[in-house]
Amino acid sequence: AFNEPGRFTAMIGYEWTSVPGGNNLHRNVLYRDGKDKADQVFPFSAWQSEDPEKLWAWMAAYEEKTNGRLLAIPHNGNLSNGRMFELVDFEGRPLDRDYAERRARFEVLQEIIQTKGNSETHPSLSTNDEFAGDLGVAGWDYGNLTLEGEPESPGMRPTMYLRSGLMRGLEQEAKLGVNPFKFGFIGSTDVHNSLSAIEEDNFFGKLLVQEPGPHRWEHVSKEGFGKTRYTWHYLGAGYAAVWATENTREAIWDSMHRREVYGTSGTRIRLRFFGGWGFTEVDAQTRYVADLGYAKGVPMGTDLPDRPAGKSPSFLVAALKDPMFGNLDRIQIVKGWLGADGKAQERVFDVVWSDPERRKIGTDGRLTPVGNTVDVANATWTDSIGATSLATVWTDPDFDPDQRAFYYARVIEIPTPRWTAYDALRFGVEMSPDVPMVQQERAWSSPIWYTPGR
Structure with missing residues (x-):
């Protein structure tokens, strides 16, 4: 009802919230389609499986049944404790060509920034990059999403940040003949208060408890490993920018699928x-x-x-x-x-x-x-x-x-x-x-x- 092609486009989608052991493997599933196709297949939940390959299998089945199109956008690789671009599958088996082809088919984008930090790179990985650690790294490199299991370590980072993920993709392509980590960038908000405000002077926080107030900056978000994440660690969120031929579901989805998109920190x-x-x-x-x-x-x-x-x-x-x-x-x-x-x-x-x-x-x-x-x-x-x-x-x-x-x-x-x-x-x-x-x-x-x- 709220989709007005050419004026205001509302995309159908949902979040698949896989978080094994507190390691963030969330994907946002985005439909090219409208209600007529989306209603034909019930969404696949992380309650059914936290394995991304099971999600891709459901996506393939949806496309076969409805003749529709889907893509999945992983987010917060920076909170995955090395699991976002690991070189084994969910069960611990080395990646093969079949895995690479399925991931390359459905995951053509990655979120580079949002309120829970910057996933581009880490200063311990990009030692000569003066902008590697200045925005959205502090506090988020303590550990995974829930600060459970084990703290983040330098050995995890090559398979959790996007730049190193792209680099691992080149290596895997030379080995497998297919690049499983060939993705474009978007930014997003990931706020849960139904507001799209991202301006620094209009920041309403991620959650209700982080709405404006004199003490929100010191509100404790998570504790673990002797460290504390506070509200002040959160960013003012990000944006996805799309070079589309027109303001419609189909054109916007197509631009995202061909990766003609970019991400910003909110600007x-x-x-x-x-x-x-x-x-x-x-x-x-x-x-x-x-x-x-x-x-x-x-x-x-x-x-x-x-x-x-x-x-x-x-x-x-x-x-x-x-x-x-x-x-x-x-x-x-x-x-x-x-x-x-x-x-x-x-x-x-x-x-x-x-x-x-x-x-x-x-x-x-x-x-x-x-x-x-x-x-x-x-x-x-x-x-x-x-x-x-x-x-x-x-x-x-x-x-x-x-x-x-x-x-x-x-x-x-x-x-x-x-x-x-x-x-x-x-x-x-x-x-x-x-x-x-x-x-x-x-x-x-x-x-x-x-x-x-x-």
Whole structure:
């Protein structure tokens, strides 16, 4: 009744809440279909089985019976204690091609950020990434969803965070012939109060007990392993952005299925990311990024086409700020590739940034910080630094045509006040020194993959 194609689209879906031993394996199941098909098959519950393969079997049976379409979106890999991208199945058997094909069929997306933290990567995994641990890691890396079983350890992290999951996917593809971890990114809220408010100055918490009040920041969420998760660890949630041809269930689902989507930490950054073999510097000056990107390359979420002899991949990336949020600091491209030893590696490239006359990449490989205009006491900032838009064409300087690889764009905003700063001002409270008051919002494009021999 609430679905109005072209005006307001309501998708049918539900959450499959598998959490074996407190390890989060939740999936959000999203239908392409309407009531006529969705009503034909009763949803599959984690009460029936917590094994993702059983969920995929139910999804396949639904599609066969109804001629409908489904996809499953895992979330909070950061709370899975290494089980989200583990290299064995639910029963502990090594992954095989059949498993890889079924997972690749139904799980084409992963949630990269939400109120319960950031699942992109961890500073212990991405030691040279200065933005690996600054947003939504603290408190969430104590352990799994319920802080049961055993605490999170460095050995778990390569199979729980999304960047390392993509890297494991390259390794498994070389071994199995199919990549089971080939996914795009979305952001989400995961709040349980029926509100879509994600603005830092309008944060209503995840649960009713976390609604605005002078003491909510210190409310105990979970305790375990001698550590405590507080409400202040929660983020202001995220957003899923979809490049769809029209505002309908079918078009939005199709865009998600082809991974032409991106995730944000709650900001409405507009982000385009295209890959190809012939982009040039002048292409970054176009006002018609999408037209040119589709004409000369492929969009986020897809594979680079066949490689012309002697060419290295080039990428057209463009971002426009959210007018209600901070200016843009920089755009980065994150590359993962399969080395000659069969092990995946990663590197983060700063490709375009604001104030280029003032800011340079130093001998340590780090870009000069953008600065910080936040007045914490008054929960304000100014857009006197940063840029309203950024665009560039970047060519991989280290490209090896014999190495599998993926690339995704990450857009970083200038520092702005966190919801805790607004609460401190609004309620006149002084929070403990470990509570962050400033953060840099961001957006992540879905990856583009390169496979030798294509």
